[in-house]
Every structure is written in C-alpha cells, then in structure tokens.
Amino acid sequence: MDAVRVAIVVLDTTGRIVLWSPAAEELLGWPSELLIGRKLAEFFGREKRSAPDAAPDSAADGGTGAPEGPGAEAAPEPDDAPQGPRMQEIVDQVLGGGGWRGSVVLRDSRDGLITLDARLSRLVDGDGMTFLLVRLADLARLQAVEHDLAVQDALFEQSPLGIAVFDRELRYVRVNETLARMNGVALEDHLGRTAGETLPEASADEVTAIQRQVMATGEPVVDLTVAGPHPFNPGFRSISYARLHDRAGQIIGITGTIMDVTDRYRAVAKVEYARRRLALLNELGARIGDLLDAGRIAQELADALVPTLADYSGVVLLQAVGDGDDLPRHPHQQVMPMLLMGASGITRNPVAEAVIRFGDRVPLTEGTVFARVLGTGVSELLDSLEALEEGTEADDPRLEAAYELGLHSMLVVPLRARGIVLGFMLLCRAGRREGFDRDEMAFADEIADRAGASLDNARLYARERAAALMLQRTLLPQTVPRPPGVEVGYRYIPGSSGTEVGGDWFDVVPLPDGRTALVVGDVMGHGLRAAATMGRLRTAVRTLAGLGLPPEAVLQHVHDLADDLAQGPDEALIATCVYAVYDPLTRQLTLAKAGHTAPILAVPGEPARLLELPSGTPLGVGGVSFESVALTVPENTLLLLYTDGLVESRTEDIDVGTKRLCDVLDQPVETIEDTCERILDTLERGQEPDDVALLLARLGRAEPAASAHQAQWTLTADPSAPSRARRLVRSTLTGWGVPDLSDVAELLVSELVTNAVRYSQAPIGLRLLKDRMLLVEVSDPLPDPPQQRQAARTDEGGRGLELVHSLADRWGTRVEGAGKVVWFEQSLPSAPPAPAS
Numbered sequence: 071m072d073a074v075r076v077a078i079v080v081l082d083t084t085g086r087i088v089l090w091s092p093a094a095e096e097l098l099g100w101p102s103e104l105l106i107g108r109k110l111a112e113f114f115g116r117e118k119r120s121a122p123d124a125a126p127d128s129a130a131d132g133g134t135g136a137p138e139g140p141g142a143e144a145a146p147e148p149d150d151a152p153q154g155p156r157m158q159e160i161v162d163q164v165l166g167g168g169g170w171r172g173s174v175v176l177r178d179s180r181d182g183l184i185t186l187d188a189r190l191s192r193l194v195d196g197d198g199m200t201f202l203l204v205r206l207a208d209l210a211r212l213q214a215v216e217h218d219l220a221v222q223d224a225l226f227e228q229s230p231l232g233i234a235v236f237d238r239e240l241r242y243v244r245v246n247e248t249l250a251r252m253n254g255v256a257l258e259d260h261l262g263r264t265a266g267e268t269l270p271e272a273s274a275d276e277v278t279a280i281q282r283q284v285m286a287t288g289e290p291v292v293d294l295t296v297a298g299p300h301p302f303n304p305g306f307r308s309i310s311y312a313r314l315h316d317r318a319g320q321i322i323g324i325t326g327t328i329m330d331v332t333d334r335y336r337a338v339a340k341v342e343y344a345r346r347r348l349a350l351l352n353e354l355g356a357r358i359g360d361l362l363d364a365g366r367i368a369q370e371l372a373d374a375l376v377p378t379l380a381d382y383s384g385v386v387l388l389q390a391v392g393d394g395d396d397l398p399r400h401p402h403q404q405v406m407p408m409l410l411m412g413a414s415g416i417t418r419n420p421v422a423e424a425v426i427r428f429g430d431r432v433p434l435t436e437g438t439v440f441a442r443v444l445g446t447g448v449s450e451l452l453d454s455l456e457a458l459e460e461g462t463e464a465d466d467p468r469l470e471a472a473y474e475l476g477l478h479s480m481l482v483v484p485l486r487a488r489g490i491v492l493g494f495m496l497l498c499r500a501g502r503r504e505g506f507d508r509d510e511m512a513f514a515d516e517i518a519d520r521a522g523a524s525l526d527n528a529r530l531y532a533r534e535r536a537a538a539l540m541l542q543r544t545l546l547p548q549t550v551p552r553p554p555g556v557e558v559g560y561r562y563i564p565g566s567s568g569t570e571v572g573g574d575w576f577d578v579v580p581l582p583d584g585r586t587a588l589v590v591g592d593v594m595g596h597g598l599r600a601a602a603t604m605g606r607l608r609t610a611v612r613t614l615a616g617l618g619l620p621p622e623a624v625l626q627h628v629h630d631l632a633d634d635l636a637q638g639p640d641e642a643l644i645a646t647c648v649y650a651v652y653d654p655l656t657r658q659l660t661l662a663k664a665g666h667t668a669p670i671l672a673v674p675g676e677p678a679r680l681l682e683l684p685s686g687t688p689l690g691v692g693g694v695s696f697e698s699v700a701l702t703v704p705e706n707t708l709l710l711l712y713t714d715g716l717v718e719s720r721t722e723d724i725d726v727g728t729k730r731l732c733d734v735l736d737q738p739v740e741t742i743e744d745t746c747e748r749i750l751d752t753l754e755r756g757q758e759p760d761d762v763a764l765l766l767a768r769l770g771r772a773e774p775a776a777s778a779h780q781a782q783w784t785l786t787a788d789p790s791a792p793s794r795a796r797r798l799v800r801s802t803l804t805g806w807g808v809p810d811l812s813d814v815a816e817l818l819v820s821e822l823v824t825n826a827v828r829y830s831q832a833p834i835g836l837r838l839l840k841d842r843m844l845l846v847e848v849s850d851p852l853p854d855p856p857q858q859r860q861a862a863r864t865d866e867g868g869r870g871l872e873l874v875h876s877l878a879d880r881w882g883t884r885v886e887g888a889g890k891v892v893w894f895e896q897s898l899p900s901a902p903p904a905p906a907s
Contacts, residue, residue, distance in 0.1 A: 394532025555654020618884020
C-alpha cells in the first residue's frame with residue numbers, strides 16, 4: 071500500500087461524486103468539498119496517443135477501457151474520437167451487474183493530466199440503494215510494481231541459484247525449485263518449516279547457527295563455503311544470508327542464496343593441495359638438506375610430515391644407516407636389525423610412548439606389510455587396522471597403541487637410495503580425517519626418495535668420518551711419555567658431526583740428554599687426506615727432534631720437506647706448528663713457531679700471558695726465516711700449547727678466547743688433568759667447533775737419583791787427548807761403582823775424541839752423567855755432525871761411528887751453540903740379587 075496508493079471514490083447512479091477519499095485528494099489535489107455532488111466525467115481529460123492500448127466501448131471523454139465480466143468487449147474507435155468510453159455507458163454497464171477496469175486520464179488541481187488505473191464495481195447499502203465504487207491508482211507506479219513482481223518471479227523460477235526467503239522465526243516463506251532440488255526436498259515441503267527440519271542434522275546445526283547470527287546482528291554472510299548437507303552426495307556450497315527490512319525499517323526475516331561450488335572448491339583445493347605439497351618439499355629440503363647425521367634426518371623427516379601429510383609418522387632405518395656401515399646387497403632378512411630413528415604426532419599418548427621409543431629395535435616378522443615393503447621396495451596403502459593385523463600377534467602392544475590412537479589409514483613407504491632399501495616411513499591418519507589416496511601415496515614416494523638420498527649421504531659421510539677419525543687417532547700418540555721434570559696433560563677433540571675430521575695433532579718427544587720436546591700443530595684442511603698429511607708431518611717432526619736440533623732448525627727442515635709432505639701434487643702443504651724444548655736441569659725453555667697461535671705461559675705468582683714469539687710463516691709458505699726464543703722459567707711454571715679451534719669463534723674475536731684461557735691458568739692448579747678439563751669448558755657452546763688439540767705442561771726440575779753422579783772435563787785438541795779421555799772414564803766409572811761399563815765406554819769415548827781431534831783445533835768437552843743410564847757426551851766447536859759410513863775391508867779408518875752404533879744403547883748428535891755434541895748411552899748393570907736369609 072505504501073508503494074501504490076489507492077484512491078477511493080463513491081458515485082451515485084448518475085455518476086455524481088458522493089465520497090472523495092483523502093487518498094484521492096492526495097493523488098489529484100482536489101479537495102472533497104469542491105467535488106461532492108459533481109460528475110466525475112467533468113474532470114476527464116484527453117491524451118493523444120499514436121496507437122491506443124485498448125479499443126473504446128463508450129462515448130465519455132477521458133478514458134480507454136474494457137468492461138469487466140464475461141463477454142464484455144469494447145468496439146474500436148477512430149483516432150480523433152475521445153480517448154475513453156462515455157461515462158454513462160460505463161455506469162450503465164456496472165449497474166447492469168458487471169465491473170469495469172481500464173486507464174483514464176484526469177485533470178489534477180494544477181490543470182495537469184494524470185493517467186490512472188481505474189476499477190469500477192457496484193455497491194448496495196442496507197437500504198437497497200445502489201452506488202458505484204471507483205478505485206484509482208497511479209498507472210506508472212502500478213506498472214513499476216508489476217514489473218518488479220515479474221522480475222522477482224522470473225528470478226525465483228529461472229535462477230540457477232537456490233533462493234529462499236525466511237520469516238522472523240526462520241521458517242521458509244518462499245523457495246525456488248533449484249534450492250528444493252539441492253536439498254532433496256519437495257518445494258511445498260519447505261514452506262512453514264525451518265532449515266533444521268528440512269536438512270540433515272549435522273548440516274542443519276551449522277546453517278541454523280549462521281541464520282540466527284544474521285538475524286541477531288544484521289551483519290550479512292557472503293560466500294561462506296560449507297560442506298554439502300547429504301553424506302551420500304558429498305560436495306560444497308557457497309551460502310549468503312542477509313536480513314530483510316520493510317519500508318518502515320522493521321525486521322521481517324532473512325533472505326538466503328545458495329550456490330553449488332563443488333567444482334570450484336575442488337579446483338581450488340587441488341591448487342591449494344599442490345601448493346602445500348610444494349611447500350612441504352621445500353620445507354623438507356631446508357630441514358634435511360644440510361644435515362649429515364642419519365638420526366637427525368630421520369627425526370626432522372618425521373616432524374615435517376605432521377600435520378601436513380599425516381597425523382602420526384615414524385621412520386625406521388637399518389642399523390647400518392645410522393652406524394655408517396655398508397648396506398646389504400641381498401633382500402631384507404629378519405635378522406637385519408631395524409631401529410626406530412624418528413617419530414612425531416599431533417598428540418601425545420602415554421600408551422604409544424610406552425611401547426614406541428626412539429632408538430628401539432623394531433622386530434619385523436615375515437609376512438607383515440613392513441617386511442613386504444622392505445623386500446619389494448614398493449609402497450603399500452592400508453585402509454583399516456584389520457589389514458595391519460595380518461602377520462601381527464593379537465597381543466602385540468604396538469597394535470594396541472594403534473587402536474588407542476584411533477588410526478584408520480596408513481601408508482608404508484620404503485626409503486630407497488641407489489636401488490637399496492634403507493628402511494621405511496610409516497604415515498598414519500586418525501579420527502575424522504580423510505584416508506590416504508593414490509595421489510598422496512605417489513607424493514609420499516617422492517618425499518621418501520629425497521629423504522633416502524639424504525640418509526645415504528649421511529651414511530657415507532659417517533663412514534668416511536669414522537675412517538678419518540680412526541686414522542687420525544692412530545697417527546696421534548697412543549701413549550704420552552712422562553719425562554723427568556715435566557708433568558704433561560693433553561686433550562684432542564675432533565670436530566662435531568657437521569665438520570670433517572681435521573689435521574690437529576700434538577706430540578711429546580723425550581730427548582736423549584734429559585730434555586723434552588713439546589709440539590702442537592695444525593694442518594690446513596679436513597678429511598682423510600688432511601689426517602694422512604698430519605701423520606707424515608708428525609713423523610718428520612719427531613724424527614728431526616730426535617737429532618737434538620734446536621726448534622728453529624727443526625721447523626726449517628720440516629718446511630724444506632713441505633713438497634714431499636703435501637696432500638697431493640696440486641696441493642701445497644700449509645700447516646702451523648709451535649715447537650718447544652725444555653731442559654729440566656737448567657730450567658731453560660726454548661720455543662719457535664710457524665704461523666701458530668701464541669703459547670701461554672703462567673709463572674707462579676704472576677698473571678698468565680701470551681708469549682710474544684717471532685710468528686714465522688706457516689710451513690710450506692716460506693719467505694720468512696724461523697727464530698727461537700730462550701728463557702729460564704721458575705719451577706711449576708705452566709706452558710699451554712693449543713690449536714686455533716680452542717679460541718676461535720664465529721661471534722667473538724680471538725683475543726676473547728685467549729683471555730679465557732689466561733683466566734683459567736690464573737686459577738689454582740690442583741692437577742694438570744683438572745686444568746685441562748677447565749680449559750675445555752671455555753669452548754663456546756652452540757657453535758660447531760673445529761678440531762681442538764692442547765698440550766699443557768708443568769715445568770719443574772729433574773731430581774737426580776740418590777746414586778746420580780756427574781763429571782766433565784775440557785781436553786786439548788792434541789794426539790794425547792784420546793788416551794787421557796780413556797783414563798778419566800775408567801777412573802771415574804770405577805769410582806762410581808760401575809767398572810763393568812769401562813771397557814765399552816773407553817772404546818767409544820776414544821773413537822769420538824779421536825774424531826774431534828782430527829777435525830777440530832779447539833778444546834774438546836767430555837761429560838759423564840750417571841743417573842738411570844750412563845750418558846757420555848763429547849762436544850767440539852765444529853757444527854757439522856759426523857757421518858756414519860760403511861768402511862771397506864782395506865780401509866784403515868771409518869769404523870768409529872759403526873762401533874758406537876753397535877755397542878751403545880742409543881746415540882746421536884745435537885747442535886749446541888756454534889758447535890755440536892755427540893752422545894751415547896749405556897744401560898747400567900742390574901743390581902745383584904739380595905742374599906737368601
């Protein structure tokens with residue numbers, strides 16, 4: 071009624087107005103007091119049209135119309151005739167028992183023309199008097215409403231979308247055939263009922279909740295995707311709801327539009343699924359791409375699969391994969407040990423955790439799905455726990471854990487590398503999640519192939535690293551001597567699993583004259599070749615140390631051998647080294663280094679400090695000569711030699727690391743071993759360290775035995791010197807109570823002194839030291855060491871050094887000052903047994 075106002079006019083039988091309603095006043099502007107008693111025909115106007123909509127059937131001006139009632143038709147009229155039928159004919163027709171409807175043109179109060187829709191009918195009051203009821207409406211507005219209704223009807227009837235109108239109680243008021251077909255309910259069965267009464271319960275609850283929310287808040291819901299209501303016809307729908315108001319703003323209900331978007335949803339879901347698969351592959355590559363530990367790879371693999379692909383996952387591997395052993399070349403057998411190396415799940419379950427633990431051995435019975443997958447290398451899909459029970463004992467606790475977790479779909483996927491099965495992945499889904507399909511099984515195979523390659527790389531790396539570690543430990547000192555006057559502690563730590571074994575090494579070399587050589591070095595590079603080069607370098611240093619050469623000479627000789635010690639013809643040897651010699655009798659410490667980290671010296675009562683030594687260049691580089699520094703140290707001084715892995719860090723300067731070491735050495739020293747442990751505690755946590763080698767020595771004085779004796783003389787370089795040397799040796803050894811050593815000692819001293827007299831004109835030194843061994847030293851100012859040679863039968867000389875080599879327990883030479891010292895040792899005779907009581 072608000073959209074189309076209807077004006078009521080009552081006429082008598084002569085066509086005069088007896089009632090003019092307020093609506094008529096509003097429509098035409100004429101007040102009722104001016105019209106009562108006047109004929110309505112007086113206000114008819116004329117409107118020229120090119121083609122009349124209907125033929126006139128009466129002579130009154132101002133209207134075109136058609137009689138209502140059966141058989142009422144209007145006769146045609148020429149174009150210049152009045153537009154409507156004559157009013158009296160209309161009145162007569164209506165009074166005769168018929169009705170009339172048509173369009174008329176009336177003048178308004180402003181002398182304008184308005185086209186109206188007119189309907190006439192007869193009225194009879196209680197006294198039997200007859201009147202005519204005229205209903206007038208604006209024809210343009212009425213046609214607009216009719217057009218809107220036609221559009222609405224067409225929309226409901228022809229729309230491919232499901233459309234519904236609900237009242238305030240959320241009952242269907244109007245619904246189209248499309249929605250009725252979508253719901254599987256007849257159209258008439260919707261009317262007067264709610265969605266909860268026409269849809270299945272699971273879907274009805276969700277839809278009703280949305281409708282109530284829209285009704286309560288007025289906020290529309292647009293294009294919300296929900297699952298289809300019928301489980302026998304799965305699909306997806308897009309629903310939109312909006313609240314309805316009348317022209318006065320009152321809530322009258324809601325409208326709903328429902329569209330089947332199953333194809334669209336599945337297309338989007340397929341794209342999203344492909345995106346998730348690609349994202350999972352990228353995530354997996356980032357997680358395991360740079361790992362070289364099979365255990366970590368297995369756990370990262372299990373974690374990455376949950377919850378994107380599975381609710382629960384496990385990774386079972388051959389023990390050989392984790393240990394870095396060779397893989398079997400024959401099909402899987404029951405005796406092959408299998409270990410659970412990774413597991414993950416969306417929830418924690420005490421029952422499952424009690425029977426499935428990381429590192430547990432997994433027994434596999436022949437005939438089970440797991441044994442088949444390991445034997446064939448082909449994935450299998452299980453769609454129920456009953457399939458898992460094949461070949462499994464009924465009381466198996468793992469089967470009980472599967473039931474406890476509610477598993478209903480499983481994938482068993484082999485992990486392969488180079489055609490060999492390394493183990494398998496177990497993927498499980500539980501609860502209401504959809505089971506696995508063939509596409510997901512193919513995707514799981516792709517993941518398994520990538521993970522299998524990483525696992526095999528980790529196995530090969532573990533094998534190579536184990537071999538390198540074994541080689542390196544074999545080349546390092548198996549036992550460290552305990553020389554007199556020096557207490558030694560040492561540690562060697564290979565790099566962590568992310569780093570190959572390096573070339574760090576250390577050595578302690580007892581020298582024949584009671585001195586001790588302490589060495590620490592670092593070969594550049596990692597792996598087997600670096601370890602082998604380290605072994606050759608250590609052997610060369612140890613051999614040169616035995617010659618008694620000073621530290622700078624030892625480093626120079628090793629540098630000269632760099633090409634022979636290199637890892638290969640195309641790779642030069644580059645190594646750093648620090649070499650120290652300590653004499654406990656004089657407490658003299660002599661050091662030299664080749665590009666190595668500075669040693670740390672801790673003198674009692676003073677703060678620990680770095681020893682400033684001429685740095686030199688690394689061995690194999692050259693260009694700078696090596697120099698040594700000699701200093702006398704007090705007893706109980708600590709000397710720390712170490713490699714750069716102990717002090718270098720990615721986040722800190724090397725000075726910070728050396729400061730930490732000095733702080734440790736400044737603390738009271740209980741034992742050398744405890745101090746070594748405290749030094750290792752300074753390693754920065756969370757970093758993957760390089761190899762670390764350290765050698766800690768407490769320097770003291772060599773305490774001579776109670777029976778120790780020492781004597782020394784200076785002989786002139788003349789022919790009488792050998793005979794005098796023999797007399798001095800005999801008388802001294804007799805006085806020391808070891809006359810049994812005199813014959814050999816006299817012979818060897820005579821040969822050495824004779825050589826010194828022959829080639830030197832300067833005084834000759836003779837020194838005898840009896841402690842745990844008899845040590846005899848002959849020194850002269852010539853730097854060139856004597857050369858041992860094989861004398862021919864006819865040669866008169868050249869047999870002196872052969873005699874020394876044959877009769878002495880040990881012998882050698884060393885450089886001392888500008889000259890040299892030739893020495894030999896003899897074992898003391900065994901003490902006689904105590905007399906029997």
